[in-house]
Amino acid sequence: MMKLAPYPEYKDSGQPFLGDIPVHWNLFRNGRLFSQRNETGFGELPILEVSLKTGVRVRDMENLKRKQVMADREKYKRAAQGDIAYNMMRMWQGAVGVAPVDGLVSPAYVVVRPFPEVDCRYFSYLFRTASYMNEVDAYSRGIVKDRNRLYWQDFKRMPSPVPSIEEQRHITSFLDAVGSKAQRFIRNKRRLIGLLKEQKQNVINQAVTRGLDPKIKFKPSGVEWIGDIPEHWDATKLKRVVSFNPSKSETRANPADEEKVVFLPMENISVNGDIDCSEKRTLSEVWNGFNYFRRGDVVVAKITPCFENGKGAYLKGLESDFGFGTTELIVLRPSKAIDGAFLRFLTSTKQFLLLGEQYMTGAAGQQRIPSDFVKNYPIGLPPIDEQLEILEHIQEKSAEIDQAISRAQREIELMREYRTRLISDVVTGHVDVRGIEVPEIAEDELLALEEDTADADDEIDDEGDMDETD
CATH class of the missing domain: 3.90.220.20 (DNA methylase specificity domains)
Known part of the structure; x- marks a missing residue:
C-alpha cells in the first residue's frame, strides 16, 4: 500500500459531497463538460450494455444468461467510442461508463459526448464513487425511489470537480495502473481459492471412496x-x-x-x-x-x-x-x-x-x-463407526482448508476496499498523485483486466434494455 500526501493548498468547493478541492481545480456543472448525443438509425452497430462492475462493454449475444427479445435496433441510441453512457434508473448504483467502441444502447439510456478538455475515463471513475452516486440519487426524479431517473436535464446541472486535462489523464493512468495491480492480486487469490477448493474435494473423494x-x-x-x-x-x-x-x-x-x-x-x-x-x-x-x-x-x-x-x-x-x-x-x-x-x-x-x-x-x-x-x-x-471416523477426518482437514480460503477471501475484500477508497480520494483531490511515475499499461491488458473483473457474480444492469422511452 502506497503512502500518498494531500495537495499543498485547498479551497472550499461549496458542495457538501465534495468538501475542499485543490485550489487550482475548477468546479463546473456537467453541462459545461458534456453535450447530449441523441442519434438513432445505426442498426448495424453492436449492442452495448452497462455492468455495475466494469462499466460499458459490448454485449455477448451468444452467451447471454437470459435471452432478450431485441426491440427495433433502429430506435437504439448511438454511443460513439469515448462517449459516456448511463442508465437513467441505475446510475445511482454505478451503471455508467465509457463506450469502448461505436455501439448502440437502449433508448432508456443517456449518451453524452465530451467537450475537448474532458477525459471521459476520469469522469467515469468520478461518477462511480459513493459520494457522487449519492449526489446522483439526490438529482434523480420519479414517483417512487426505486424508479427514479436521472434525466439529461438534471445530469447537466450536477457539479463535478475538474482538474486540467493533463491532470485528468495522469489520474486516469495512475488509477488504471493501480487497478491492474489490484486485479492481478485478486486473480491470484482466486486461483489459490480454486486450488484450495479442489484440495478439499480431493480429501472428501479419497476418504469416502477409499477410506483412511x-x-x-x-x-x-x-x-x-x-x-x-x-x-x-x-x-x-x-x-x-x-x-x-x-x-x-x-x-x-x-x-x-x-x-x-x-x-x-x-x-x-x-x-x-x-x-x-x-x-x-x-x-x-x-x-x-x-x-x-x-x-x-x-x-x-x-x-x-x-x-x-x-x-x-x-x-x-x-x-x-x-x-x-x-x-x-x-x-x-x-x-x-x-x-x-x-x-x-x-x-x-x-x-x-x-x-x-x-x-x-x-x-x-x-x-x-x-x-x-x-x-x-x-x-x-463402510461400517457406521468407520463412517463417523471418516467424517471426523474430513471435518478436521476441511477446517484447515476453509480457514485458508477465508483468509484469501478476506484479502480480496480488503484489496477491493482499498482500491475503492483510493479511487474516491484521487478523483476528488484528497490526495496528490501528480509526482508519481505511472507505468504504461497496454490496451489488451486493460481489456483483460475488465474481463477478469466481470466474474460469475457480475451484475449486469439491463433494466430498460427494452424499448423504453421518455
Missing part, C-alpha cells in the same frame, strides 16, 4: 469406474440404504394449519452444503406443489447447472422438524446403515457429479438428473 488406511487390503467393487474398495466395505447401491422422496403424510399435520415451517428455494441451498432457514411459510401455502423433507434428510439438486455444481445439503440443522422446498430437489432419507453427513459427501463427490451429468435428460438449460440414476448409484459402504 492406505495399508488396508482392497477388493474389486464390481464397478469399473469405482475401482477397488476396502475389503470389509459392502458394495451396494444407494436404494438399498436410502429411501427416496418420503411422504408428507407421516407428519400427520393439518394441511390447512397456519403453522410455519422452513421453506428452501434453490438459492437457499449452497454448493458447500449450507442451508439458509430464514424463509418460513405456512403449511397451507406449501402443502401442495412442493417437495417435503424432515430434519436429518439429505437433499440433492436435480436440475442443471445446480446438480453439476454440487448443490445439496444434509438437513441436520433444519430449524423446523420438517419443511418444504423447490421441486427441483431429490430427497434422500438415510437408513441406520448410513450416516446422513456421509451420504451428503457421497452425493457431492466428483464421480457422482460427473457420471450424473452424463445421465441427464431434457431440453438444453432444463436438463435434470433422473431419480433412477441416484437410486441405482453404486457405492462402497
Whole structure:
C-alpha cells in the first residue's frame, strides 16, 4: 500500500459531497463538460450494455444468461467510442461508463459526448464513487425511489470537480495502473481459492471412496469406474440404504394449519452444503406443489447447472422438524446403515457429479438428473463407526482448508476496499498523485483486466434494455 500526501493548498468547493478541492481545480456543472448525443438509425452497430462492475462493454449475444427479445435496433441510441453512457434508473448504483467502441444502447439510456478538455475515463471513475452516486440519487426524479431517473436535464446541472486535462489523464493512468495491480492480486487469490477448493474435494473423494488406511487390503467393487474398495466395505447401491422422496403424510399435520415451517428455494441451498432457514411459510401455502423433507434428510439438486455444481445439503440443522422446498430437489432419507453427513459427501463427490451429468435428460438449460440414476448409484459402504471416523477426518482437514480460503477471501475484500477508497480520494483531490511515475499499461491488458473483473457474480444492469422511452 502506497503512502500518498494531500495537495499543498485547498479551497472550499461549496458542495457538501465534495468538501475542499485543490485550489487550482475548477468546479463546473456537467453541462459545461458534456453535450447530449441523441442519434438513432445505426442498426448495424453492436449492442452495448452497462455492468455495475466494469462499466460499458459490448454485449455477448451468444452467451447471454437470459435471452432478450431485441426491440427495433433502429430506435437504439448511438454511443460513439469515448462517449459516456448511463442508465437513467441505475446510475445511482454505478451503471455508467465509457463506450469502448461505436455501439448502440437502449433508448432508456443517456449518451453524452465530451467537450475537448474532458477525459471521459476520469469522469467515469468520478461518477462511480459513493459520494457522487449519492449526489446522483439526490438529482434523480420519479414517483417512487426505486424508479427514479436521472434525466439529461438534471445530469447537466450536477457539479463535478475538474482538474486540467493533463491532470485528468495522469489520474486516469495512475488509477488504471493501480487497478491492474489490484486485479492481478485478486486473480491470484482466486486461483489459490480454486486450488484450495479442489484440495478439499480431493480429501472428501479419497476418504469416502477409499477410506483412511492406505495399508488396508482392497477388493474389486464390481464397478469399473469405482475401482477397488476396502475389503470389509459392502458394495451396494444407494436404494438399498436410502429411501427416496418420503411422504408428507407421516407428519400427520393439518394441511390447512397456519403453522410455519422452513421453506428452501434453490438459492437457499449452497454448493458447500449450507442451508439458509430464514424463509418460513405456512403449511397451507406449501402443502401442495412442493417437495417435503424432515430434519436429518439429505437433499440433492436435480436440475442443471445446480446438480453439476454440487448443490445439496444434509438437513441436520433444519430449524423446523420438517419443511418444504423447490421441486427441483431429490430427497434422500438415510437408513441406520448410513450416516446422513456421509451420504451428503457421497452425493457431492466428483464421480457422482460427473457420471450424473452424463445421465441427464431434457431440453438444453432444463436438463435434470433422473431419480433412477441416484437410486441405482453404486457405492462402497463402510461400517457406521468407520463412517463417523471418516467424517471426523474430513471435518478436521476441511477446517484447515476453509480457514485458508477465508483468509484469501478476506484479502480480496480488503484489496477491493482499498482500491475503492483510493479511487474516491484521487478523483476528488484528497490526495496528490501528480509526482508519481505511472507505468504504461497496454490496451489488451486493460481489456483483460475488465474481463477478469466481470466474474460469475457480475451484475449486469439491463433494466430498460427494452424499448423504453421518455
